[in-house]
Every structure is written in structure tokens, then in C-alpha cells.
Amino acid sequence: MSLSEDLKQDLIQNLREHINGSVVITDFAPLSGGSINDAYEVKTSAGSFFLKTNAADRHPSMFAAEADGLERLNATKSVRTPMVFGHGETDDTTWLLLEFIGDGERTPSFWHHFGKGLAQLHSNSHAQFGLERNNYIGSLEQINTQEKEWSTFFIQQRLEPLVKLARDKKRVEAGMAFRFERLYGKLNDLFPKEAPALLHGDLWHGNFMCDPESKPVLIDPAVYYGHREMDIAMLHLFGSVDPDLIEGYTAEKPLEKEWEKRTELCNLYPLLVHVNLFGGHYVQEVEKALGRWV
Numbered sequence: 417m418s419l420s421e422d423l424k425q426d427l428i429q430n431l432r433e434h435i436n437g438s439v440v441i442t443d444f445a446p447l448s449g450g451s452i453n454d455a456y457e458v459k460t461s462a463g464s465f466f467l468k469t470n471a472a473d474r475h476p477s478m479f480a481a482e483a484d485g486l487e488r489l490n491a492t493k494s495v496r497t498p499m500v501f502g503h504g505e506t507d508d509t510t511w512l513l514l515e516f517i518g519d520g521e522r523t524p525s526f527w528h529h530f531g532k533g534l535a536q537l538h539s540n541s542h543a544q545f546g547l548e549r550n551n552y553i554g555s556l557e558q559i560n561t562q563e564k565e566w567s568t569f570f571i572q573q574r575l576e577p578l579v580k581l582a583r584d585k586k587r588v589e590a591g592m593a594f595r596f597e598r599l600y601g602k603l604n605d606l607f608p609k610e611a612p613a614l615l616h617g618d619l620w621h622g623n624f625m626c627d628p629e630s631k632p633v634l635i636d637p638a639v640y641y642g643h644r645e646m647d648i649a650m651l652h653l654f655g656s657v658d659p660d661l662i663e664g665y666t667a668e669k670p671l672e673k674e675w676e677k678r679t680e681l682c683n684l685y686p687l688l689v690h691v692n693l694f695g696g697h698y699v700q701e702v703e704k705a706l707g708r709w710v
């Protein structure tokens with residue numbers, strides 16, 4: 417997508433509110449890695465910034481929700497997040513302007529700090545599971561209607577809506593929906609009781625970075641108060657997790673026994689997100705995970 421003069425002017429105005437003196441944009445360098453939006457390094461006379469854009473008629477309020485999520489994470493002072501400079505809509509484009517995070521080396525202490533910081537993040541609690549606002553996971557709307565019980569929340573706000581969507585899209589058979597029904601009856605006993613914990617909510621390995629000081633940085637969150645094993649599980653979704661991360665986490669906040677077994681249970685949610693967005697082999701992955709429980 418080409419960036420209009422109006423958008424450039426809005427970005428400059430936005431930056432002027434945060435930076436003393438004038439700012440001149442020298443380049444927009446496209447970045448790869450994102451799955452939904454266009455991303456750029458905005459090079460300016462005052463350094464680099466990170467910009468995401470999308471067509472305004474797609475995914476309404478996605479960047480407002482992302483900015484809100486980043487600010488909630490930032491307020492916990494646990495794991496670094498990019499500072500939010502602003503978001504808005506210019507012509508037909510929505511945009512989000514963030515602090516630019518450079519790259520660093522993922523040392524053992526990076527993983528340890530990450531684990532420790534994640535445990536600190538998860539120590540932020542709330543009376544109920546959910547959030548006062550909805551947001552997005554990938555490009556799917558994430559409904560956060562609050563519930564007192566984790567199992568009720570996980571069923572009604574996470575699994576059920578995505579199983580229904582997958583059925584409507586004819587991505588899964590009726591048999592799978594029946595198996596989910598059988599799982600719902602067991603969930604309350606399968607999860608250990610935990611206080612609602614503030615989660616990143618979409619913590620696959622593409623959603624954290626390592627800054628030049630080898631400190632972890634959380635990006636692209638889908639925050640809500642949930643069972644903390646959801647974040648831990650999602651780190652395992654597409655590969656293994658460095659043991660130093662788990663060590664750093666458990667030194668700060670021990671995990672309940674058999675948490676490893678429950679990663680597949682937790683990951684039914686992100687797998688259902690993938691079934692709805694991409695279909696294909698993710699359907700078999702859900703089948704396999706379900707098979708362990710029903």
C-alpha cells in the first residue's frame with residue numbers, strides 16, 4: 417500500500433507531540449514478518465519509528481485495541497513493550513505508530529529475564545476472567561465478555577465461538593463439534609484453579625522480540641485476564657521453549673504440576689484460530705489434541 421501525503425503529515429504531527437523540535441521523514445522502509453498488516457520502519461531526522469497500516473474498512477478498531485493492549489502491558493512494568501506514539505485513520509488507511517525496536521542477541525539471560533518478566537506480568541490480577549473490551553487475535557475478533565470461572569470463560573468466549581465459526585465455514589465436521597461438547601464437561605476438573613492473570617494473549621514466537629540490550633519486548637498482544645497457562649502454552653505452539661525461560665518463570669512464580677500436559681488443552685484455542693484463518697493441517701492438529709482428552 418502506498419502512503420499518502422496526508423498520512424505522512426499526520427505522522428509528522430503525531431511525532432511533534434512527542435518530540436521537541438521539527439521532524440522530517442526521510443524514508444519508509446517496508447518490513448516483513450507481519451501476517452495481517454503492512455509494516456514499515458519510518459526513518460526520520462529524530463530516529464526510526466515503527467508503523468503498521470491497513471485499509472480502514474478492514475478489521476475496525478484493530479489498532480486502537482492493539483494500542484490499548486500495549487499500554488496495559490506497559491503499565492505492569494514487567495516486560496518491555498514498544499511505546500505507543502499514536503494511532504488514527506487518514507484517508508482510507510488506519511495506522512499505528514510505535515517506538516522502533518532494534519535487534520539483539522538472544523542470550524541465556526534474555527530467556528531468563530523473559531521468563532521472570534512474564535511471571536511478573538501474570539501476577540497482575542483482576543476479579544474476573546476476560547476484559548471490559550473486545551480485541552483481536554490475528555484478524556479474528558476476540559470476545560472478552562467477563563466470567564467468574566475460567567472453564568466457563570474458556571468454553572463460552574474462546575472455544576465455542578470458534579468451533580461454531582469453523583462449522584459455519586465448513587472447515588470441520590459435526591463429529592468434531594460433538595467431541596468439543598464432551599470436552600466442555602471435563603474442563604472444570606482439568607484446569608487447576610488460578611486467579612485471573614493479565615496475559616499477552618497471543619504469545620507465539622513471532623510476537624516477542626529481543627532488543628539491542630538482549631531484553632525481551634512484547635509486541636502484537638491480544639490481552640485479557642485469563643489462565644496464565646494460556647501464555648506458557650502458546651510459547652510452545654510452534655516449537656520448543658528455551659529451558660531458561662521456564663526456569664526464570666518458575667523461580668518467580670511456580671507453575672502447577674502437570675502444566676506441560678495442559679499445553680495441548682490451552683492450545684486448542686490458537687489452533688482453532690488457525691483452523692478458521694487457514695484450515696488445512698490445523699484441523700488434524702485439533703483432532704490430535706482433542707484425542708488426548710476425549
Ligand code: ADP
Pocket residue numbers: 447448449450451452453454455466468498514515516517518622623635636
Ligand atoms: P502483524 O500485526 O501484521 O502481525 P506484527 O506486529 O507482528 O504485524 O509486526 C510485523 C513484524 O514487524 C514483526 O514480526 C517484527 O519483526 C516487526 N516489528 C513489530 N513491532 C516492531 C517494533 N515496534 N519495532 C521494530 N520492529 C517491529
